[in-house]
Amino acid sequence: MRGRLEALKAELEGLSAGSAEGRKPVELDQQTQGRLSRMDAMRAQAMDQATEVKRRAEIRKIDAALARMAADEYGFCTVCGExxxxxxxxxxxATAVCVQCARAA
Structure with a gap:
């Protein structure tokens, strides 16, 4: 599992680095770009930013799973201990909770 988690983390970090350009501020100069093109660019930027937020959350979840592995607590629910x-x-x-605790939440 450690290998899968580390590979997934590396993939997510690579995707994050590759999409950095799309998250940059949109140029609002009307001389170089039309209004509809700017709106499309702003929508694409917002989607890239939202995707990055989800990606960062998944990386934090993976880091937490790796930390549980290091502490020999991996595979046990962080809520009930089962x-x-x-x-x-x-x-x-990278899941941290059992099915029962996930349903309860």
Whole structure:
């Protein structure tokens, strides 16, 4: 699982670096770009920024899972302490809670 988590983190960080250009402020100079083009650029920028927020949250979740591995606490629910089923971890190796606690939340 450590390898999967580290690979996923590297992939997310690569995507983040590759999309940095799209998150930059939109040029508002009417001489170089029409109004509709600016609106499209601003919409694309907002989508890129929202995607980056989700990407950063997933990276934090992966970092927390790696920290639990280092502390030998990986695979146990952070709420109730019960073991997280292997199938759940296979679907989302960064998950921190069991199904019951996830439903309760």
């Amino acid at each position: 073991e997280i089923p292997p199938k759940r971890l296979d679907l989302d190796p």
